[in-house]
Amino acid sequence: MMGTPKLLILLGYFLIWNSPGVLGSYRRSSSRCILVPRSMALCYDIGYTEMRLPNLLDHDTMAEAIQQSASWLPLLARECHPDARIFLCSLFAPICLDRLIYPCRSLCEAVRSSCAPVMACYGYPWPEILTCNEFPDDHELCISSITDESASSKRIVPQASCRDCELEEPTSAKEILEHFCNSDFAVKIKISRKNKTSTIADFDLDSKLEVLKHGPLLKTETYSKFKQWLDLDATCVHNIMRGTNTGVYVITGEVQNGKVVMVNKAYAWHKKNRNLQSAVRRWRHYKCRT
Known part of the structure; x- marks a missing residue:
């Protein structure tokens, strides 16, 4: 995403067009x-x-x-x-x-x-x-x-999906474990709004981040990568939180180009989600199917 070619090198393709009619008047x-x-x-x-x-x-x-x-x-x-x-x-x-x-x-x-x-x-x-x-x-x-x-x-571009980044309702511990297996990462995090009147991008990530599966991410860079996700993909964060001011979530997804974290599923962490709690406890000893 950030590897945009240098525009000055490409000015031969970036030709100049001058018209007062586009996007209103330009002063x-x-x-x-x-x-x-x-x-x-x-x-x-x-x-x-x-x-x-x-x-x-x-x-x-x-x-x-x-x-x-x-x-x-x-x-x-x-x-x-x-x-x-x-x-x-x-x-x-x-x-x-x-x-x-x-x-x-x-x-x-x-x-x-x-x-x-x-x-x-x-x-x-x-x-x-x-x-x-x-x-x-x-x-x-x-x-x-x-x-x-x-x-x-x-180039593979993620297809638009209105279910992308939706908060999931876990059906069984085994299904969650298999989803962990098929994901690049699985992390338990706490997210909070900075204030009740904040904008969509105004969220904080708690420093206590529990990594269940780090996949291609280095352990030392995991927190910074999810902090980056919080800043760049705030629409996804907003969709997961559903208007709440703070929450703990287990999130999963993929790592693109070894750098960019893309979340595709999230589960709310609370006492009623016994299947999710069971899956997190069993994950360390769970053997994924090849």
Whole structure:
């Protein structure tokens, strides 16, 4: 997800298109070049160091751009499209050149077709401000896809599923144990909101993290990887917690590219879940079927 090719190398493909009709009016006279801050996680280290403000979504201040761009981090964590980050950063943090660079309509449509179903699973429609018809055609000068088509066709992208990250009701200890066997990791964690009025991404991870199965993760990096998951995939966390302010959960999933933790199942840990408690107790001595 974060291995985006350097944009400055690809400027030959990122052609310049200048039109006042796209996404409303752009105040060129008041625009200024600013360093992309580290706190702008969506676009920091994407391949260039300076961006324009106001950006192409009319965010006047860096604080506003950072806040609005952060809401897209959970979508990137779902890896719905390999060019989603490029598309979003061309709008939130446009590269600082003499003329404006817009994404091509085909790039918008490709990202929308892959990512809109994932957003719909969590109750978020594709924003009207990102209407693809507002962007230039490919035969005009604009930012096209940077993903190699042959490589992209071989890349496995998780399919949109409205059951992804749902809180599970354990049916039997054996079924849970078999699911542990088929997962890269299984961890017991405590998650809490920082405050009752916090945003969707405002969660804390308790330092006492019980690793049942670490899989390809190094034991020393397990906590940091799940802290990263908490920050990047907050939509999944929100879905698991179902509006509660704190909870203990057993979560399972896969590790993509040896780096990114993707949660696919979660079980609430409480006294009534005897099957879950039994599975956790038996796991250390359980022999998985080959």
